[in-house]
Amino acid sequence: MKLSEKKLLKKKEQILFSALEIINKRGYSGATMEEIAADLFMTKGSLYYYFKNKSDLMYQCHNFVLSHAIEDLEAILQHEKGSAADILKKMIEIHLEYAIDEKEVFNLIMDPKLYFNEEQLELVLKLRKKYENLFHEIIIRGIQNKEFHIAEPSIVRMIMLGAMNWVQQWYNPEGRLSKEDVITIYLEYIMKILM
Amino acid sequence: MKLSEKKLLKKKEQILFSALEIINKRGYSGATMEEIAADLFMTKGSLYYYFKNKSDLMYQCHNFVLSHAIEDLEAILQHEKGSAADILKKMIEIHLEYAIDEKEVFNLIMDPKLYFNEEQLELVLKLRKKYENLFHEIIIRGIQNKEFHIAEPSIVRMIMLGAMNWVQQWYNPEGRLSKEDVITIYLEYIMKILM
DNA sequence: TTAAAAATTAAATCTGGATTCAATAAAATG
């Protein structure tokens, strides 16, 4: 790879990181090309040298975080050895950490229709489906195991995901509970659903 | 009240209902003054004779539905006689019905910062808090009753609300499950959390 | 060193609605 290509990629990455930061601060709609550029001491015009348009950049950000989350879950799902319950717990923990630490970018609550074009939307939905599926897998495994006793794994999965995503609507790091507290408590109550 | 005032109120109400419909079809951002007016064979200009601006109209809509939901819950909370569990179940049922039937207007997932001004935002947040509080009350009642055995009622409430609100992200009336099915299943699993 | 390629810039333009407004039309009122 030529030097110039490397530089291009590096710059793209810097912009991506800047965008991630701004999105986490202002949300997808609040993030302006202006502010993303200013963060790197550039002018908004030059962002278009690296990204086709705003929705392209937003998409890359969402994708970036979501893909990492998927990787993290897959790693656990494939390599962790414990019971289905233990693996699921680990997955919940990871999900909650993303939901809290990457509040806005990892925002599975936001309506992707608002920020992405048709093509991107399709990919995002596919990725979200894939993400959900990892939870589905472990739930099914637990049922087959006889660890979990539930008749509607899909609904249970949705209940769990909804409960977890909601954390970003109310959690305040300055509040009574630390992130770790919240995770512990969520784990306790969410796992009850499966019994 | 003068006739003209009555007419004014009636027209306002018509616009409100038109807006409710359009919002449920297109979401808050997708709803344009144009389309809301067209629905009543008016031009967008005249909407401003009745409402200060779009965010005013959107706010009235959100408020309208949320207030009705609160009334419904209050009625049950105050007059229903059964156990805390029974009352809570009834409340969950109502919540899910709003979340499904008024998918977009009764959208507690959407970020109110995006659509309302500061003053409206404050009122909306207050109303949401009030709504949440009704669930809090019954949970506390159940704990005091010894019906529920949980140490973190606030978190449990958030878990329940998140799970319920999420229904509007995935539920499809054309799918395998009827609204009634979903409610039944949700009830079963959500109530487990409290045991 | 120098020509080509890559990167940046500031300013102009575009955009999709919301919002305003002056001119009418319709309705109420006395």
Next chain:
DNA sequence: CATTTTATTGAATCCAGATTTAATTTTTAA
């Protein structure tokens, strides 16, 4: 009926950002 009040209209304006562009600067590489 005449006048005032209420309601509606279409066209003009505004607006916040996104996007484009042509000109300029910087970097690369022979």
